[in-house]
Amino acid sequence: MSVVSAQTLKRWIAKEEEKTYIEIPFAVEGAVERIEVLYAYDRSDGPAVVDIGLRSPERIVGWSGGARETFFVGLDTATPGYLAGPIPEGEWRILLGAYRIPPGGCEVRIELKLAYKHPRWIKGDLHMHGVHSDGSYTISDSIQSCKEKGLAFAAFTDHNNASQNLATLAADDRIVLIPGVELTSYKGHANLLGALDALDDFRVLTPEQAAEALRRAAGKGALISLNHPFCPDCPWELGFDVPYDAIEVWNGPWRPLNETAVHWWQEQLAAGKKIVAIGGSDTHAPHPLVAHGTPTTYVKADAESKEAILQAIRDGRVVLSFGVNETFIDLSLGSAGIGETVNVRGESDLQLTVNVRGAAGDRIELWSDRGIEQEWDVEEEGEFTMRVQADRLFYRAEAKRFLPQWNRTITSCLTNPIYIGHGD
Ligand SMILES: [Zn+2]
Ligand SMILES: [Zn+2]
Secondary structure: OOOEEEEEEEEEEOHHHOOOEEEEEEEEOOOEEEEEEEEEEOOOOOOOEEEEEEEOOOOEEEEEEOOOOEEEEEOOOEOOOEOOOOOOOEEEEEEEEEEEOOOOOEEEEEEEEEEEOOOEEEEEEOOEOOOOOOOOOOHHHHHHHHHHOOOOEEEEOOEOOOHHHHHHHOOOOOOEEEEEEEEEEOOEEEEEEOOOOOOOOOOOOOHHHHHHHHHHHHHOOOEEEEOOOOOOOOOOOOOOOOOOOEEEEEEOOOOHHHHHHHHHHHHHHHOOOOOEEEEEOOEOOOOOOOOOOOOEEEEEEOOOOHHHHHHHHHOOOEEEEOOOOOOEEEEEEOOEEOOOEEEOOOOOEEEEEEEEEOOOOEEEEEEEOOEEEEEEEEOOOEEEEEEEEOOOOEEEEEEEEEEOOOOEEEEEEEEOOEEEEOOO
């Protein structure tokens, strides 16, 4: 099925219909995630003014009058004036208002596009601060900065507070805004993502208190990430026996604390654990190195919505990149993609496909539980297929790049693993 269906609807409005409301029905079938409407009529000859709005099977979703020629409605985002939300199947209607119609009447042409849910990689930033704690960005500054970089989602994780999440509800220029809070204690930090008010009390000093706070947050639906666990100033000292869904292995620009976190993560994976690795910029204010999208978190989500993005993270469909337009690697192993498991039944090897783009002379490393299995250089982009041993626990990829201006090699991309199942 195509991911977008487009149709043109036309309606002739006679002079006699002036000052009436007209409905043009259309059907929504299947899992639609976005409705886009563009309309036009001849404005040159006579004083035609035709207003527009949208009705779902349940209610009027929005009305822009004569102020806009185009608008959209999505699951979490919409043109100001229109309500974002679930897009139920059924009969929807374009609403027209025949405010002023010339004596000869006028034709209204409506271009309608329905976009359907489908898996694809979308990018965002899962960790940022602003005026609601110790940063200088307002909510609209952060949204503007993320939008300029082409990010589709942003999580607001001010230290120990919830007021930023209430402020995002009022933001009139939107990307997908994920509510969050960074539990910030003297013994470590953890992001709680997806709930408006996930944290009852941040004052945790023991592993037991941390486990209790995180359990409560999970009970409110929050996804839990243990942040910068090996940060020299604020490491996670509350143990790894607490409930969590992901580890922030990449915090801000590439530094030794991230190196240590990836090393620790590799050891856990090699021991047979399945842990999702995520990243976040931890941006607080304008800064030459710490900026929204550094690193960028790619998630393979079925829709551009908070719910779909959080589900993709829980499933491990996550790739981290040094920046918004930097190296991106996708993997497939047999029929499985990143975050998934391929089950082997007697095969000794499997076909692995590595897709790379945005690599500026990077060295690609293919990792398994045994360490680096293969490595090669990529100028810009390419697709590489290879046979790999099936008696491994997982495969994942990293890219490394030498930065002459820093005179050091950084990680430019890191994928989550594709796991190999050896059961029957
Ligand atoms: Zn922190
Ligand atoms: Zn932070």
